[in-house]
Amino acid sequence: MSEKKLTLDTISSLAKRRGFIFQSSEIYGGLASCWDFGPIGVELKNNVKNLWWKHVVRMRDDVVGMDSSILMHPDVWVASGHVGAFHDMLVDCLGCKTRVREDHLVNGKCPRCGGSEFTEPQKFQLMFKTQAGSTETGKMDVWLRPETCQGIFVDFKAVQTVSRQKVPFGIAQIGKSFRNEVTTKSFIFRSREFEQMEMEFFVHPDKADEWYEHWREARWNFYIDAMGIKKENLKLEPHKPENLAHYAKAAVDIEYNFPMGWQEIEGIHNRTDFDLKQHQEHSGKSLIYHNQETGEKYIPWVIETSAGVERSVLTAMCDAYDEDEIGGEKRTILKFNSNIAPVKVAVFPLQKKGGLEEIAMPLYRTLMEKWFCQYDEAGNIGRRYRRQDEIGTPYCVTIDFDTIEDKAVTIRERDTTEQVRIGLDKVKDWLVERLK
Numbered sequence: 001m002s003e004k005k006l007t008l009d010t011i012s013s014l015a016k017r018r019g020f021i022f023q024s025s026e027i028y029g030g031l032a033s034c035w036d037f038g039p040i041g042v043e044l045k046n047n048v049k050n051l052w053w054k055h056v057v058r059m060r061d062d063v064v065g066m067d068s069s070i071l072m073h074p075d076v077w078v079a080s081g082h083v084g085a086f087h088d089m090l091v092d093c094l095g096c097k098t099r100v101r102e103d104h105l106v107n108g109k110c111p112r113c114g115g116s117e118f119t120e121p122q123k124f125q126l127m128f129k130t131q132a133g134s135t136e137t138g139k140m141d142v143w144l145r146p147e148t149c150q151g152i153f154v155d156f157k158a159v160q161t162v163s164r165q166k167v168p169f170g171i172a173q174i175g176k177s178f179r180n181e182v183t184t185k186s187f188i189f190r191s192r193e194f195e196q197m198e199m200e201f202f203v204h205p206d207k208a209d210e211w212y213e214h215w216r217e218a219r220w221n222f223y224i225d226a227m228g229i230k231k232e233n234l235k236l237e238p239h240k241p242e243n244l245a246h247y248a249k250a251a252v253d254i255e256y257n258f259p260m261g262w263q264e265i266e267g268i269h270n271r272t273d274f275d276l277k278q279h280q281e282h283s284g285k286s287l288i289y290h291n292q293e294t295g296e297k298y299i300p301w302v303i304e305t306s307a308g309v310e311r312s313v314l315t316a317m318c319d320a321y322d323e324d325e326i327g328g329e330k331r332t333i334l335k336f337n338s339n340i341a342p343v344k345v346a347v348f349p350l351q352k353k354g355g356l357e358e359i360a361m362p363l364y365r366t367l368m369e370k371w372f373c374q375y376d377e378a379g380n381i382g383r384r385y386r387r388q389d390e391i392g393t394p395y396c397v398t399i400d401f402d403t404i405e406d407k408a409v410t411i412r413e414r415d416t417t418e419q420v421r422i423g424l425d426k427v428k429d430w431l432v433e434r435l436k
């Protein structure tokens with residue numbers, strides 16, 4: 001990477017230019033803190049979610065998946081504590097009128113104008129409220145969920161029974177969450193609508209500390225080994241006891257070194273039996289677990305891992321970003337790990353004419369059965385490579401006029417730009433070997 005410091009603007013303009021991420025409702029002037037994922041972005045996002053699902057659910061015997069509803073009975077949010085306590089304290093700067101979160105004041109001064117006089121702090125509810133039902137009398141106030149985990153807690157008994165899981169075991173889900181965030185900068189880092197990848201692991205109270213350690217390590221390793229994030233850009237930040245959430249006994253954040261500084265990408269929490277106890281009390285339904293072997297009955301404790309999809313996507317993009325020079329020409333590359341790269345292979349006939357398409361198109365059709373691929377026949381080859389480098393495509397396959405004679409193609413590797421010539425009939429196996 002060149003010495004120039006990476007900025008969020010560089011990432012967001014690349015994201016827009018190459019079809020990763022756009023401002024929502026842009027033709028109407030946009031809606032703050034809401035984002036749309038374009039054709040390349042949605043592939044990256046799906047790859048991140050699938051990788052998480054593979055490691056947290058599919059490759060484990062002790063975690064099962066679910067997908068709960070966004071709208072839930074309003075009492076859920078009373079029991080969880082959100083109706084009473086999910087708010088930010090806001091102040092208005094008397095100097096520049098900016099509304100700021102009290103906990104975001106920099107040494108008691110306004111982050112915009114440096115002023116130090118403010119209005120009294122006021123509560124600001126972070127949950128979006130809407131209404132279910134169409135008649136005046138049958139209408140009910142409901143909330144858009146601000147986290148996915150409550151759907152897991154209220155279905156704990158049902159999922160445990162049908163999956164025949166025994167404690168210790170976990171339930172995982174990926175889904176949308178909504179928060180009416182006050183601070184709306186930092187691109188997709190803090191959005192009002194975002195996705196979470198959450199896993200609640202139910203354990204015997206005596207084993208909670210052990211499982212907390214287990215998940216802290218497993219999640220740390222995931223970013224490095226599975227997503228390929230550079231270790232030096234990650235750190236674990238334990239919460240100080242005085243900063244713990246009301247439900248937590250211990251908590252640690254995994255932070256990434258973003259262009260705007262170190263910020264949380266995932267939280268790992270020991271939530272005790274707080275949530276199940278609350279839901280048992282408010283619903284009147286028993287959420288006690290009965291260990292058939294020992295006869296013991298108890299409310300399990302919960303170790304939670306809670307990651308944001310958008311923050312993981314932003315982490316992947318910032319970490320992969322690089323610039324170098326090839327033959328005196330500057331290029332921008334996203335050096336994604338191949339398992340999250342949106343496009344795995346690009347296929348280029350050197351020219352549109354001359355019978356090359358007859359070879360290139362069938363190859364492309366074969367490769368697309370296995371991976372998300374792109375076919376590009378427009379413009380000079382250098383420009384086509386650069387376009388693929390910018391979206392992080394690991395391999396480009398070029399069919400040229402020699403291919404007609406020697407039945408071989410050139411494969412170019414993204415990071416090294418090294419090229420190899422291999423037989424047309426070997427291309428798929430060659431790629432399978434490298435895109436494992």
Ligand code: ATP
Nearest residue numbers: 181189190191194264265266267306307308310311
């Ligand atoms: P922050 O302190 O940054 O507001 P948080 O501590 O409120 O985050 P949690 O409630 O622990 O976050 O949510 C778990 C994860 O969900 C976070 O680590 C983050 O990845 C993601 N997340 C939370 N709020 C947002 C948001 N507004 N936009 C995008 N992702 C979010």
